[in-house]
Amino acid sequence: MTSVLHAVWKKSRRCESGHCVEIADLAVAVGIRDSVTPQQHLIISPESFRVFVDGVKSGEFDRV
Incomplete structure (x- = not known):
């Protein structure tokens, strides 16, 4: 696993x-x-991240 200290962070x-x-x-x-x-x-795991992104795209969190 890549160290968090050496990771390339993107926004x-x-x-x-x-x-x-x-x-x-x-x-x-x-x-x-x-x-x-x-x-x-x-x-988080890549799978958890995919589930989160899919939820964002589908509007699941629009009212949170």
């Missing part, structure tokens, strides 16, 4: 405020963090 090109969600491919996992507090992060 949406649409994020202009500096308060952005960042994602890192850690080879066997996916890292997720807030750009404001990069020292705090979540590490």
Whole structure:
């Protein structure tokens, strides 16, 4: 697994405020963090990330 310290973190090109969600491919996992507090992060499985992204795309979280 790629170290979180050496990971390449990416954010949406649409994020202009500096308060952005960042994602890192850690080879066997996916890292997720807030750009404001990069020292705090979540590490989830690629499958869990796919399920989350599918939920976002389908509007599952629009009212949360």
